[in-house]
Amino acid sequence: MITYLLRRAAFLVVSLLLACVVLFLLLRLLPGDPANALLSVGATPEQIEAARHRIGSDRPLPEQFATWVGQMASLDLGESFVSTLPVGPEIAARLVVTVPLTLLSFTLAVVVAVPVGFVAAHRAHTWYGSLLSGFSQLGIAVPVFWVGMLLITVFALQLRVLPAGGFPRDDWADPVAALTSLALPVVTVALVMSASLIRYVRSATVDVLGSDYLRTFRALGSSFTGAMWRHGLRNAAVPVVSILGIELATTFLGAVVVESVFVLPGLGGMLVKGIAQHDYPVIQGILFVSTFAVLLIGFAADLVQRLIDPRLRGSATGGRR
Amino acid sequence: MKRTTTSLIGAALAAALALAGCGSGSGSGGSASGGGSASAAPAGAFDPNATIEIGSLYEPQNLDNTGGGGQGVTEAFNGNVYEGLFRLTDDGKVENLLAEKHEVSSDGLTYTFTLRDGVKFHSGDPLTAADVKYSIEKVTAKDSQSARKSSLSVIKSVETPDDRTVAVKLSDKSISFVYNLSYIWVVNDAAKDLAKSEDGTGPYKLGEWKRGSTLSLVPFDGYWGTAPTNKGVVFHYFTSATALNNALLTDAVDVVTSEQSPDALEQFANNPAYKVNDGQSTTKLLLAFNDRVKPFDNKLVRKAVSSAIDDRKLLNSIWGDYGTLIGSMVPPTDPWYEDLTAVDPYDVELAKKQLAEAGLAGGFEFTLDTPNYDPHPTVATFIKGELAKIGVNVTINVITADEWYTKVFKNRDFSATLQEHVNDRDVVWYGNPDFYWGYDNPEVTKLVAEAERSDTAEQQTELLKKANRQIAEDAASDWLYLYPQIVVASSKLSGYPVNGLNSQFPAYAIKKG
Numbered sequence: 001m002i003t004y005l006l007r008r009a010a011f012l013v014v015s016l017l018l019a020c021v022v023l024f025l026l027l028r029l030l031p032g033d034p035a036n037a038l039l040s041v042g043a044t045p046e047q048i049e050a051a052r053h054r055i056g057s058d059r060p061l062p063e064q065f066a067t068w069v070g071q072m073a074s075l076d077l078g079e080s081f082v083s084t085l086p087v088g089p090e091i092a093a094r095l096v097v098t099v100p101l102t103l104l105s106f107t108l109a110v111v112v113a114v115p116v117g118f119v120a121a122h123r124a125h126t127w128y129g130s131l132l133s134g135f136s137q138l139g140i141a142v143p144v145f146w147v148g149m150l151l152i153t154v155f156a157l158q159l160r161v162l163p164a165g166g167f168p169r170d171d172w173a174d175p176v177a178a179l180t181s182l183a184l185p186v187v188t189v190a191l192v193m194s195a196s197l198i199r200y201v202r203s204a205t206v207d208v209l210g211s212d213y214l215r216t217f218r219a220l221g222s223s224f225t226g227a228m229w230r231h232g233l234r235n236a237a238v239p240v241v242s243i244l245g246i247e248l249a250t251t252f253l254g255a256v257v258v259e260s261v262f263v264l265p266g267l268g269g270m271l272v273k274g275i276a277q278h279d280y281p282v283i284q285g286i287l288f289v290s291t292f293a294v295l296l297i298g299f300a301a302d303l304v305q306r307l308i309d310p311r312l313r314g315s316a317t318g319g320r321r
Numbered sequence: 322m323k324r325t326t327t328s329l330i331g332a333a334l335a336a337a338l339a340l341a342g343c344g345s346g347s348g349s350g351g352s353a354s355g356g357g358s359a360s361a362a363p364a365g366a367f368d369p370n371a372t373i374e375i376g377s378l379y380e381p382q383n384l385d386n387t388g389g390g391g392q393g394v395t396e397a398f399n400g401n402v403y404e405g406l407f408r409l410t411d412d413g414k415v416e417n418l419l420a421e422k423h424e425v426s427s428d429g430l431t432y433t434f435t436l437r438d439g440v441k442f443h444s445g446d447p448l449t450a451a452d453v454k455y456s457i458e459k460v461t462a463k464d465s466q467s468a469r470k471s472s473l474s475v476i477k478s479v480e481t482p483d484d485r486t487v488a489v490k491l492s493d494k495s496i497s498f499v500y501n502l503s504y505i506w507v508v509n510d511a512a513k514d515l516a517k518s519e520d521g522t523g524p525y526k527l528g529e530w531k532r533g534s535t536l537s538l539v540p541f542d543g544y545w546g547t548a549p550t551n552k553g554v555v556f557h558y559f560t561s562a563t564a565l566n567n568a569l570l571t572d573a574v575d576v577v578t579s580e581q582s583p584d585a586l587e588q589f590a591n592n593p594a595y596k597v598n599d600g601q602s603t604t605k606l607l608l609a610f611n612d613r614v615k616p617f618d619n620k621l622v623r624k625a626v627s628s629a630i631d632d633r634k635l636l637n638s639i640w641g642d643y644g645t646l647i648g649s650m651v652p653p654t655d656p657w658y659e660d661l662t663a664v665d666p667y668d669v670e671l672a673k674k675q676l677a678e679a680g681l682a683g684g685f686e687f688t689l690d691t692p693n694y695d696p697h698p699t700v701a702t703f704i705k706g707e708l709a710k711i712g713v714n715v716t717i718n719v720i721t722a723d724e725w726y727t728k729v730f731k732n733r734d735f736s737a738t739l740q741e742h743v744n745d746r747d748v749v750w751y752g753n754p755d756f757y758w759g760y761d762n763p764e765v766t767k768l769v770a771e772a773e774r775s776d777t778a779e780q781q782t783e784l785l786k787k788a789n790r791q792i793a794e795d796a797a798s799d800w801l802y803l804y805p806q807i808v809v810a811s812s813k814l815s816g817y818p819v820n821g822l823n824s825q826f827p828a829y830a831i832k833k834g
Contacts, residue, residue, distance in 0.1 A: 047464075265533035
């Protein structure tokens with residue numbers, strides 16, 4: 001297990017470094033000069049030169065890259081070209097919205113999807129089983145922003161029970177107010193996310209239900225519930241956990257859309273604005289943090305899978321898979 | 322077994338409802354939901370303790386307007402947090418503000434300003450002539466990113482004979498000088514880090530700026546003038562017009578500084594809880610020709626293209642009944658405005674004739690460089706359709722704002738382009754033959770330069786009217802329309818600006834009933 005952890009940690013660092021290189025180069029391929037984005041129409045060549053010098057875009061690429069990596073190493077994400085404010089603290093301020101949004105949506109989606117997916121598999125031939133499968137198909141087909149707008153129309157504009165968007169100015173000082181602002185966005189993400197989760201849970205359950213070991217176990221006199229509890233769920237969970245990891249990462253990255261629909265001051269809005277303004281330090285900072293988060297989630301999902309399934313654990317110590 | 326299933330579903334539903342419900346139960350506690358009825362306030366009565374919630378699409382990039390702060394910082398800070406020597410009112414007049422009076426020397430080259438007494442900065446520092454000198458020099462400094470820098474290049478030196486007197490020497494006469502000073506914020510010369518803090522003399526000081534979300538202003542107790550008629554303002558920033566409208570519909574904001582979604586106006590126009598104000602903006606949408614290159618170096622071709630496009634139909638299709646047609650570069654809020662829409666009227670037959678006269682009876686082809694954001698792509702398509710009627714074939718080339726800047730503005734590598742020009746008084750760009758559109762009429766250049774050297778405002782007005790008429794007759798560009806400036810507000814609100822000249826939004830006189 002220790003060897004495995006070390007190997008994974010090394011893999012994490014290498015991936016992160018590679019991601020940095022790709023990220024840095026991709027940004028530099030964007031057409032246009034960030035200095036132009038800083039100035040208004042009518043700026044003189046001297047003004048543009050001064051701006052370029054200030055943000056360092058007049059220096060050679062390798063030098064710019066070295067500076068950036070150096071900053072990262074000392075946990076400094078640099079300064080925004082546009083606002084001249086440090087990027088790190090601002091990302092931290094935005095995470096106060098994005099992280100709870102992601103975790104709450106994810107939890108809600110799992111809480112809904114696991115039982116619903118199970119029922120959809122176990123009762124596949126009943127009317128409600130088909131209905132649940134149908135709903136999940138529908139949920140996969142509709143885009144997040146559309147669900148968001150629908151919920152706004154119903155709950156904010158018609159019923160007037162929840163705000164149409166925004167986040168309290170004092171963040172979580174009043175948790176009730178903060179949760180109120182997050183209610184519709186969380187439901188939006190959870191609805192869409194649970195739709196695809198239901199399908200994975202359902203197919204994993206179908207596999208388990210048709211398995212020989214479950215039949216054997218029941219033939220030995222166990223009840224269905226007992227059989228599922230002792231063996232079925234654990235087996236069904238293995239593929240589901242890896243999907244959960246992917247879904248959690250997707251939700252974190254996909255917060256962009258829902259944040260813009262609900263005017264939440266999260267990472268998404270910051271990223272979109274940064275891209276529009278060619279604000280490299282902001283874009284790099286956010287993508288760095290997101291990449292790190294996604295890699296960590298993947299790592300965690302792997303770890304959980306190993307804990308559930310001893311066969312995977314064995315392969316880690318016993319050599320190659 | 323059945324019971325297991327049911328209880329699982331039940332648990333799931335309960336969890337979902339609990340999450341959703343913890344919000345709905347306490348909806349009124351949320352800061353974003355204002356609540357309350359929308360009944361109209363009795364005339365004259367207002368609540369001096371009300372906070373005004375303002376919805377805007379323009380968040381500042383930083384808080385320094387000489388450091389690339391952008392339109393948003395002007396909207397929030399101009400007149401509210403920072404004041405100039407002069408103020409530009411919502412109807413385009415220039416009034417004294419921090420300058421009590423001023424004198425101009427007989428040669429028109431020295432302006433002497435006397436500062437108002439008893440003015441304090443938010444930090445408590447008194448206003449002195451040194452602050453004014455510092456502020457002017459900050460805008461004209463080498464590293465200044467102010468868009469106003471070039472119009473102040475005429476300043477030779479700023480002197481401070483005593484604490485209340487500022488003397489500015491110019492290298493040339495400049496009748497717009499006082500007007501230009503209305504853009505210069507007077508900043509405390511001891512202030513530090515103006516990108517994230519402020520030290521102005523205005524009726525409000527900065528409360529808190531929560532980037533990506535809100536910026537609040539609170540009344541400044543030591544203000545020299547009339548105190549605000551409200552307890553403060555909060556600017557709420559949005560990135561989409563739909564979200565902004567939703568906020569107005571749910572009372573999360575009281576007023577929208579500039580409505581950008583014409584389709585949404587209906588729901589406010591037909592609702593007594595809101596007032597839709599149709600103001601005059603200074604933003605002109607231009608089909609700018611490159612007057613240096615064929616065939617647009619020929620005046621007849623430019624006139625033909627201008628006459629072939631039905632501006633009224635275009636404006637209607639985009640803004641409905643809002644907006645104004647202008648026949649030239651001058652908006653109605655400029656003193657030298659006159660209606661020139663008849664100079665190049667919509668007349669397809671005339672256009673065909675002019676084209677034939679120019680030797681292009683069979684039409685021609687050109688590429689239209691079109692910025693990729695609204696409304697330009699739509700307008701380009703419309704123009705393509707209109708010009709097909711006179712045999713002119715348009716290729717639309719959609720480019721980003723950044724590419725526009727490099728390709729069109731800097732390299733002048735274009736035939737024709739779409740662009741909006743936002744400021745008032747910018748007809749003077751036609752006096753500059755080096756500007757991107759390459760309009761070069763020595764007569765107009767002379768008129769614009771002479772106008773700037775005028776002794777009186779009347780003389781300036783007369784000369785600029787002449788220049789404006791000339792550029793219209795030359796069809797230097799095709800001025801498609803003037804954007805409307807639509808401020809939508811709760812009908813409980815009064816005292817807000819409706820024209821929003823140069824993106825200002827003075828909030829100190831806003832009353833909430």
